[in-house]
Amino acid sequence: MEQTIDRSAAIRSLTYGSLRLETRYLLSPLAGFTNLPFRRVCRELGGVGLATTDLVSARGLLEGSRKSLQLIETCPQDRPFAVQIFGREPNVMRDAARFLAERGVDSIDINMGCPVDRITKGGAGSAMMCSRDTVSLVRTVVEAVDLPVTVKMRLGWDAKQLTAPRFAREFEQVGAAAIAIHGRTREQGFSGQVDLDGIRAVVEAVEHIPVIGNGDVRNVEDAARMLNVTGCDGVSVGRGALANPWIFRQLEQWERTGRYDPPGTFDDRLELMQRQFKYLRDQVGADRGLRMFRKMAHWYLKGMRVRAARRHRFQLVKSLDEFEEAVAEVRREGPASGCRDGVLEDVHVPVPKGPVERW
Ligand SMILES: Cc1cc2nc3c(=O)[nH]c(=O)nc-3n(C[C@H](O)[C@H](O)[C@H](O)COP(=O)(O)O)c2cc1C
16 A cells, blocks of 8 residues: 555554564553454564563462453463553562463553452452552562563543543553553543543653653554654554454554555455354364354454354354354355455444443
8 A cells, every 4th residue: 555654653663661562553451342353464464573461360360260360371472472460469479470471471461450340349350540559550560570571551540630641650660561542531531532641641751761652543644643743652452453364464554664554354254253253163162262252253344344144153053063054144145335355344342332331
């Protein structure tokens, strides 16, 4: 694709402590989606500097919860990778970090951004942005392991408490290796637009650690704006990767050459969807895989412009044969709009609406 987007801010390398990342484009954690199979396909397409797991309960890890342990499963192709932990008890977070270090993860990310009531009611996620104890929790985790420890947060709890710049500086002082910042407050949920000036304030607050800008990046142009306006050192992409898993490769190509390839066609997406499903089956078995893949199939098929009735079939499939039949029908019928071997129109990934308390 031709493009004339200013890339003056784009050419810099990114390191988390001693960990050098191949690119400055990171996969943002998306609970329920950024599992090992999805991380693998994004990496195979190229351009991913670092991928992070969904948020994982620190306590769940220490108690050996099957769900938590499955979330941290990885493979040699899934490197470097970070595990994101949440919890508000410093000792539990410290022990979980040690447990992860022993398992060879490359980096540990502390969740301070999750706005969901279930997490914030216990004082974790974005509720940590309201507590002074948060800095000592980060210090405790940093001191417990010999790995880069990063923090992902929002701009603050609400517009009156924009605590991110102050926390970012304090986290740097206690040894955090990087900060990822989603440019919205907890109160905003996903409403409105990402506040690039708010991210810039975090970039300006730290002395030397990298700041990763996050929010609403759906294409190269959005990433260029994020880099240029905020001065951030890297960009993390969440929903944009569900709509277009080629986005990291496009960003890396753009940074290197100023040009980039279009995202995959209908047939490329269908192949990718099947590949991801195979990885999931290998990991969790066919029965669970079929159930777990439903929401991912929805996004693939939306991106492929498959009509609603055909998409719905994937929500009902109960066996591998039915899955293969549904794939064959989709292949036969092609996209409901747009062309089979060209660029399909971008899909918009919606998020929960209304007050975050009710999500
Ligand atoms: C379905 C969903 C799940 C998410 N799960 C997590 C999570 O586990 N940990 C986290 O730090 N952020 C999580 N987020 C927030 C994203 O990482 C990201 O900060 C946010 O979506 C804005 O970036 P985007 O516009 O590129 O998606 C989630 C967002 C969505 C939509």
